Amino acid sequence: MDLEVRHLRALCAIADTGSLHRAARHLGVAQPSLSTQLRRIEQELGGALFTREPTGCRPTPLGRLVLLRARPLVAEMRSLVAEARAATADGPQLRVGSTASRALAGWLRRLRGRRQEPILHMNVSPNALLRMVAEGQLDIAFVHEVEGSPLRVPEGLRLRVLIEREPQFVSLPADHPAADRPLVRLADLAGDRWMVDPTVDGEWDAVHRMLRAAGLSPRVLHGDYHTAAALVATGEVVTVCQPTSPSRPDAAVRRIEGDPLGVRLLLAARTDAALDAVYPALAEAYWETALLAPAYREWLERERDEHRAFAPTR
Structure with missing residues (x-):
């Protein structure tokens, strides 16, 4: 079997997520299929690339060596595909990544109204979205950071906090x-x-x-x-x-x-200028959505009255 970019991408996904289950979910394939693919790659390379532990998968010394070479190749291919798509697209497009949020519809509507045509990429993993921004696959990402579980922010990314603590x-x-x-x-x-x-x-x-x-x-x-x-x-x-x-x-x-239980809501990009271009639309959309939820609006008003709030008044 000749190794292809998709094989290298699978190895990177397993290493990044630390789990065959999460990697399969990220790649959009069935876990048994990914397990079979991994075994074939290991047979081709002549050794185990990951140790299987109760807590997940961890790269072996051989796995670390392969990943060291695989990551830049995968990133370069992703960048090439993104640039090719952008070159053939009609008009300027904004590649937006996001975890789930009810503010998304209002945000995308506002971006279109400002002549920023968004292409949306959804992912349950904020860490995966941050990597995609760092690798040039996305221009911007709206993510959440679960309290007590800090995100792995790639070097060079710029972050802007939308909400310091949103209660769940x-x-x-x-x-x-x-x-x-x-x-x-x-x-x-x-x-x-x-x-x-x-x-x-x-x-x-x-x-x-x-x-x-x-x-x-x-x-x-x-x-x-x-x-x-x-x-x-x-x-x-x-x-x-x-x-x-x-x-x-x-x-x-x-x-x-x-x-x-709380989360921090963040916007990530490679430059401050990219954040400046989309942050106001996101903030408007979020507060529009938040103030339409009665229980959350009551919570926000109580926080404001206790001088700890961040919500705008209406």
């Missing part, structure tokens, strides 16, 4: 007894199953820390947040959610007492 709320079935109150105690959820997406950088650890600090040890299931939303609606699980998430007839969004 909980989504629970609409007929849950705790849904009758605007403020939910974690103890009220002691008998519930939780669902967390382990591919979101830092979130699995943060939720476990929050539950342990409350003296709870509920069953925590793996699953993406689309699945979690469906299971919340049927009463199977509860899950953390952004405070801008709307309640629905089958699911209630409530604040957690003490705000034990």
Whole structure:
């Protein structure tokens, strides 16, 4: 087998995510397929490239040597593809990366209104998006940093903080007894199953820390947040959610007492000029979305009244 760029990209993804499961998710392939591909690459190169441990995959000495040569080749190919696409595109385009946010629609609409045509790339991993900006695949990235799990910011990236600490709320079935109150105690959820997406950088650890600090040890299931939303609606699980998430007839969004879980919202680019060009539109879109969420708006107003706020008045 002759090694191709896609093989090198797979090796970089495994090293960057530290897990075959997360790497497969990042690459958009099935984990068994990626495992088979890795075995073939290792057979071609004559040795193991990663050690498989309970906590994930770690490069062997041979793996580190291969990655040292692979990374610049993968970055160069990505840059070549991005430049070629930009050269053939109609008009100036802005390559935007983002983790999930309800502010995205308003942000993209404002960018288009300012003649900045955005091309959106979504990813659950903020660390992956930051690498893409550093490697020239994206112009800008809007990401979140889970409290207690600092992001790995590539050298040379410029960051701008949108929100220093956004509290995370909980989504629970609409007929849950705790849904009758605007403020939910974690103890009220002691008998519930939780669902967390382990591919979101830092979130699995943060939720476990929050539950342990409350003296709870509920069953925590793996699953993406689309699945979690469906299971919340049927009463199977509860899950953390952004405070801008709307309640629905089958699911209630409530604040957690003490705000034990938070994230920092960041915008990343390679230059300050790139940040200046898009930050105002993002800030406008975020506050528009935030102030339409009743529970979050109440939280923001309380913070403002206590002289700790950052939200604009309307």
